[in-house]
């Protein structure tokens with residue numbers, strides 16, 4: 001697959017052939033959507049397909065971010081940027097805010113090596129996702145099994161859940177003298193959460209964006 005096929009078959013809906021600035025995050029301060037163009041280059045092939053090389057100046061902090069992007073024939077836009085944000089500061093808008101907030105705190109706790117906090121927040125986020133998905137059951141595992149039975153989660157996700165130690169700890173209340181969470185256990189539950197969010201929120205969202213793209217109106 002060549003770079004000339006950028007935006008063909010996958011990407012974000014775009015209503016015209018202009019860069020969606022709301023999809024670009026400043027690699028320095030995380031601000032999105034507020035940029036001025038520093039330089040713009042367009043290269044077209046013989047079919048008229050354009051590859052775009054833009055340099056954006058952040059209106060918040062003044063730093064530069066380069067964006068390589070293009071729009072496919074069905075109006076989907078894909079972009080790649082350098083530099084990207086090294087810290088997690090926000091969650092996708094199609095996630096529920098409560099889930100996003102917990103996920104953000106779990107991610108930031110991992111970035112700060114705060115393993116107990118990461119495990120606690122990730123576990124709480126998993127619980128919230130299960131509730132948003134109307135899972136039933138008396139424990140986290142039962143609820144995950146329930147989503148497996150309903151076809152929301154693929155079997156491999158259900159199987160994986162049973163290997164994530166933090167998810168099995170149904171007593172999430174602190175007990176005196178309890179050992180701290182091991183880094184690998186904290187990382188495992190945060191990774192599980194990330195995949196769970198992809199399957200339950202990202203995938204349906206991306207599919208609906210893609211299906212809607214051919215009928216999208218300006």
Ligand SMILES: [Zn+2]
Nearest residue numbers: 026029058061
């Ligand atoms: Zn900035």
